[in-house]
Amino acid sequence: xxxxxxxxxxxxxxxxxxxxxxxxxxxxxxxxxxxxxxxxxxxxxxxxxxxxxxxxxxxxxxxxxxxxxxxxxxxxxxxxxxxxxxxxxxxxxxxxxxxxxxxxxxxxxxxxxxxxxxxxxxxxxxxxxxxxxxxxxxxxxxxxxxxxxxxxxxxxxxxxxxxxxxxxxxxxxxxxxxxxxxxxxxxxxxxxxxxxxxxxxxxxxxxxxxxxxxxxxxxxxxxxxxxxxxxxxxxxxxxxxxxxxxxxxxxxxxxxxxxxxxxxxxxxxxxxxxxxxxxxxxxxxxxxxxxxxxxxxxxxxxxxxxxxxxxxxxxxxxxxxxxxxxxxxxxxxxxxxxxxxxxxxxxxxxxxxxxxxxxxxxxxxxxxxxxxxxxxxxxxxxxxxxxxxxxxxxxxxxxxxxxxxxxxxxxxxxxxxxxxxxxxxxxxx
RNA sequence: GUCCCCAUCGUCUAGCCAGGUCUAGGACAAGGGCUUUUCAAGCCCUCGACACCGGUUCAAAUCCGGUUGGGGACGCCA
Numbered sequence: 001x002x003x004x005x006x007x008x009x010x011x012x013x014x015x016x017x018x019x020x021x022x023x024x025x026x027x028x029x030x031x032x033x034x035x036x037x038x039x040x041x042x043x044x045x046x047x048x049x050x051x052x053x054x055x056x057x058x059x060x061x062x063x064x065x066x067x068x069x070x071x072x073x074x075x076x077x078x079x080x081x082x083x084x085x086x087x088x089x090x091x092x093x094x095x096x097x098x099x100x101x102x103x104x105x106x107x108x109x110x111x112x113x114x115x116x117x118x119x120x121x122x123x124x125x126x127x128x129x130x131x132x133x134x135x136x137x138x139x140x141x142x143x144x145x146x147x148x149x150x151x152x153x154x155x156x157x158x159x160x161x162x163x164x165x166x167x168x169x170x171x172x173x174x175x176x177x178x179x180x181x182x183x184x185x186x187x188x189x190x191x192x193x194x195x196x197x198x199x200x201x202x203x204x205x206x207x208x209x210x211x212x213x214x215x216x217x218x219x220x221x222x223x224x225x226x227x228x229x230x231x232x233x234x235x236x237x238x239x240x241x242x243x244x245x246x247x248x249x250x251x252x253x254x255x256x257x258x259x260x261x262x263x264x265x266x267x268x269x270x271x272x273x274x275x276x277x278x279x280x281x282x283x284x285x286x287x288x289x290x291x292x293x294x295x296x297x298x299x300x301x302x303x304x305x306x307x308x309x310x311x312x313x314x315x316x317x318x319x320x321x322x323x324x325x326x327x328x329x330x331x332x333x334x335x336x337x338x339x340x341x342x343x344x345x346x347x348x349x350x351x352x353x354x355x356x357x358x359x360x361x362x363x364x365x366x367x368x369x370x371x372x373x374x375x376x377x378x379x380x381x382x383x384x385x386x387x388x389x390x391x392x393x394x395x396x397x398x399x400x401x402x403x404x405x406x407x408x409x410x411x412x413x414x415x416x417x418x419x420x421x422x423x424x425x426x427x428x429x
Numbered sequence: 430g431u432c433c434c435c436a437u438c439g440u441c442u443a444g445c446c447a448g449g450u451c452u453a454g455g456a457c458a459a460g461g462g463c464u465u466u467u468c469a470a471g472c473c474c475u476c477g478a479c480a481c482c483g484g485u486u487c488a489a490a491u492c493c494g495g496u497u498g499g500g501g502a503c504g505c506c507a
Contacts (some may be wrong), residue, residue: 008507009506009507011506024477025446035462041507043506043507044507045505047506049507067460083505098505099505102505114473117434117435118446120433120434121433122432122433123432124488126431126432126433126503127432127503128503131504131505132505133505134505135505136505138505140504140505140507141506141507142507144507145507147473154430157485160498160501161434161435161501161502162500162501163501163507164501164502165432165433165434165501165502165503166477166502166507167431168433184433188434188435188500189500189501191500193440195499196500197499197500197501205486226441226442226456227441227442228441228442229442230442230443230455232462233443233455234443234454234455234456235455236441236442236455236456236457247458253442254434254435254436254463255435255436255442255500256434256435256439256487256499256500256501257441257442258440258441259441260440260441260457260458262440262457262458263440263441263456263457263458264457265457266456266457266458267456267457267470269470271471274472281449293483308492312470312471313468313470314470315469319469324467338467375464384466385465385466386465386466386467388466389467390466390467392466393466393467398469399465399467399468400468401466401468401469402468404466404467405467406466407441413442416500
């Protein structure tokens with residue numbers, strides 16, 4: 001049976017690249033009906049930290065991944081590493097020096113057949129003897145990794161490209177211990193726009209940052225999987241189930257991918273668009289509370305109507321807070337360019353006042369009558385409807401873009417509409 | 430410096446393993462148009478790539494070699 005593992009070290013947040021490594025391992029395991037384990041590589045006593053571990057695990061769950069069995073902590077397996085270290089010492093395959101235990105790299109060609117890259121050969125002459133047990137008694141990464149993968153019966157090691165050079169250090173260890181090395185699959189790294197490894201200077205790199213920025217787990221997971229793998233048949237959107245069904249490690253590309261936040265945002269918008277309205281509202285409510293745009297008491301029905309208006313045009317959840325700020329507060333901000341273009345224009349203020357008067361004297365205030373009122377005013381003034389609509393949108397929402405104006409006015413309500421038209425007319429006269 | 434990996438539109442990729450159906454397909458972005466209200470929505474169109482050189486072959490994006498370019502690794506970090 002296939003058994004794979006994801007082996008994070010709890011020394012930082014879950015990086016986008018690591019998340020993808022975890023995802024590919026998970027997809028592979030689920031596709032093969034095998035097992036996906038999580039092993040915590042916490043042998044660096046000074047840098048490992050429980051908060052990071054919790055964050056990493058939360059991120060995995062958030063993306064929709066689950067794992068089999070209990071978490072394995074390397075820090076709790078010191079005896080096992082020592083046992084095997086002693087075995088290698090006794091066999092003469094290792095030696096002690098300066099308080100540490102070194103593995104003797106045998107003089108031979110080391111060949112591996114990578115599932116993604118095919119055969120790779122190394123000359124052991126260029127590899128130094130490797131520390132197995134540090135002088136603090138803890139195992140090094142390379143040694144613990146080999147022992148655990150063998151001990152946990154891991155069949156496939158799917159990991160980042162940056163580990164290729166660790167492979168020739170590890171394979172001889174398996175052999176010296178009499179273990180059969182697992183199959184290896186090295187997936188390419190994720191890069192920033194400048195071609196270097198994706199890091200902080202390129203922007204957000206951790207899963208939790210994306211979650212906080214309003215990205216949906218389904219969208220992020222879909223997007224991450226697309227870097228290096230594709231569902232085929234020109235498809236891009238794929239649910240978790242569809243991915244499990246069609247995932248094949250052999251179809252993972254060999255080339256590094258540049259993380260394109262713009263496409264990621266686009267994809268997020270697609271998922272928002274397809275999401276059930278009530279679900280979307282549920283996701284947005286906590287965000288609005290956090291931004292103090294609503295309190296505990298709010299009109300759920302009205303909010304739902306608002307979200308429905310904006311659902312098709314937002315790419316991330318906070319987009320709504322920005323685009324529909326006018327709905328939640330009266331001292332909303334004005335887009336400067338829009339003010340110059342539509343409000344500080346000759347005659348704009350007069351138009352706003354006239355529109356206000358028309359609304360005031362109209363009994364009805366539904367989308368249809370709002371539209372009729374607006375258009376007939378434009379007709380009478382012998383100007384295009386746009387000449388009324390643009391200033392009105394700016395006056396009411398502070399934005400040049402948004403949902404349809406008439407719907408926007410209806411949801412805003414008569415009272416606020418009148419006041420804002422009046423205020424803007426005076427302010428930008 | 431040494432070793433290793435990689436090379437299709439600006440970006441993500443399909444095609445490559447089993448050479449012809451590829452004047453190279455899709456998506457994001459960009460540019461243009463339509464939607465007689467904006468747009469970051471929708472629809473349509475356009476732009477845009479097989480890094481280079483050589484070899485094998487009747488035929489190469491696909492196979493081989495080299496060059497160049499990019500990336501990674503060389504820790505008692507993981």
